[in-house]
Amino acid sequence: MGRVWAIATHTFKEAVRDRILVLFLIFAIAMMAGSTVLSWLTVGSELKIVTDLGLGAIAIFGTAIAIFIGITLVHKEVEKKTIYAVLAKPVSRTQFLIGKYFGLMLTLAVVTGLMATFYLALVWWKAGAFPSHLLAAILLTYMELSIITAVALVFSSFTTPMLAAVFTVAVYIVGHLTWGFANFVNLAPGAGTQYLVTFLYYALPDLETFNIRSRVVHGLPVTGGYVLDAVGYALAYTAGMLALTAILFRRRDLT
Amino acid sequence: MSVVRFENVAKSLPHGFWLRRKEVLRDVSLSVEQGEVYGFLGPNGAGKTTSLKCLLGLLKPEAGTVEIFGRPGSDPEARERLGYLPEHPYFYPHLTGRELVDYFGRLFDIPANVRRERTDALIESVGMTAKANQPIKQYSKGMLQRIGLAQALINDPDLLILDEPMSGLDPIGRREVKDIILDLKSRGTTIFFSSHILADAEALCDRVGLLFEGRIVLESGVDELLEGRVEYWDATCDDVAPELLSEYTSRATQGGRLYFRISEGDELDAWVDKVRAAGGRVVQVSPHRHTLEDFFIGAIRGERGMDEAEHAEDAS
């Protein structure tokens, strides 16, 4: 839809202008470049260190950007009251949110793309061949970012930026620990707790799904089927979070 | 069908540190008809902006209905033919004025070439052609107001909603805005604006509504209100001995000039005759009519008086 796209491109332009973004990007690239120096300290695993660190940097900085911008996205508009002029147009709140989200994902795509390009070039140089096996890892990292951004959006639609950031980080941490829940289910005392744990297991995002870094770095196979499942999961989860955000945001009084 | 309709609208908002619900709008009912300029007036804090936000779907009323062109305020489609200028407009600081107007134009799905033409024309008409390509963060208050007006008109709206359109403008700016409003009116646009400056309303509006403590306490055509009798006359004369006119209320004396306040039209005729008979000169006679301010303060006092009477009843 034209209107949603207009909001998305506008959001992209606004986000890109934020200097914090550039700062994070520089840090990520510096970290990757620095990994080559670090690798001199080890014997024989130079390539592994560079590969490991680079993927980690993309994930960490991508997450930081996603949380930071995801939270300030809606909040800034409401805080600065620019949102009044926008919502006075024939644009529904849902369209507004979707546009904002796409704008942010566009920004993240550019940022991730830049980091990935530098990273892949670096690895290519070190390894002598183009590391096509790393592409899947980068793709799944991006899908993870899409979930985190959506979660950030949910929280920022009804609490202050500070709390929203705290909650999002909490979900991020727990999301990486959900593999443990599957075990808890069997150990939980009583059916009630079992249902609760199962519910939480499915309700919270399983972010470890997107962490195929260690496999990919060691050249272990990741099937196309797995990648499809992971992407499907991310898309469904993200869409669900956006629907939830819309429900919450539509109720909100914009005083 | 009224262009704008409020019917028994009530709304409370969280207020103060404990965020207790405070009733802002109690029972607001008004209507704006096609082609008229309606002044939505009231003291600061009466709830004018809250009402406008209910109109635009930014707030949901707890009771009553709000409609634009017959559609509920929360329906985005109702806003297709609408233009809105917020109070204290704040727009994206990194965009230029032109980019802003263009962006909002895109939100109406206006095709690119039409958008470009209109943007140029509107920027011209608000006198911002020179500054249109500067980033908004460099704009003064007056410039913000003007570019705000431009974005409000980008879709050539049938209904224009302005929240305190004259605030922060210098006399030139105020004049320009007035001219724009009158021009729009002549082209059939309905205009609904809120203000606490009664003089502006007097000059521009066909009808006015006074919001006080969450209710419309007075709604009427401006002409009806003002076309009343003359309250009193200011009469000034020269070269007459004061004793001769002692039966009239004297306001001041300056040199040989005497200033009087005369309440009845008949008395005025008598006064003129007396002055001339005494060989004096009538310098000036001017009627003093009720202003909107008088009516409104009266209405407010009436409300307050009613409240006091109620309290007195409860107490006794």
Added chain:
Amino acid sequence: MTRIPAGARDAVLWVVLAVCVGGWVMPQQSIDYRRARWVEADALLFLPTGEYLSAASLGYQALVADGLYLWSIQYYGHQVAAEGRRYLWRIFDVITDLDPYYEDAYLTGALMMGVDLGDGELAIELLEKGAAQNPDQWIYAVEAGYYAWMTLDDLPRAGAYFDRALAVPGVPEVIGRIRAGMAEISGDSRTALALWIEIYNDARENGDDKVASIAWQHVYDLKVDTDLEDLGVAIRRFGLDRGGWPGELAVLVAEGYLDIVPVVPTGEEYEYNSGTGNVVDPRDSSSRADR
């Protein structure tokens, strides 16, 4: 956009949310299935060393140790390939490097390696590490003793571990009894007797009548056993030397084959049959049955 009437929009959003939930639960299950079939052992191969992790934990070593421990339990639960078990040592070595005081980790790791894997040596090695890091904790030596006993069938070694445990202050007294019992089972009656006497004396000193009576029972039985053994040896030597059984037990002392004539702890004499050369515990003798 699509002309959904404003009133229905909320309902539409709820429906979308519900559909999405289904849309993510299904892939989740597929993902779980796939992940379980990945060979997990490789993850362990690439577990960083304890020192690296320790540094990388940025001060949160105990927390990382906890996380690794939890992961190892789950890993253990999902065990796929047998080779994976070999790397159990690796995991627990790292965990205990990160948190040397992590008792559960030592004990559970030893359990997995000692019982499930059947490798008592590995279990003991881990417990030795635990003991070295926690010299004031008696549990490590006790557990090591058990593995030596149950898994390695090495009673003397087990006994040695239990002795070590007994040297640690705060060790529960029951360990002493177990040690003594272990000595009995291994047939080392004299050590057992010495231990039980000590236990008996300590119990009397502490006024612990229950333990004292248990100990007394063991002391009695063991003394009888050792006495009978001593008497038997002396009598046979006499017989070999003199070609006949001694007339009475006192003769053995007189002839230097015994220091004293032992008596039952209650003071009764042993019954000696000079015709057969047999000595019997007075409690067992047939004459008693007549009474």
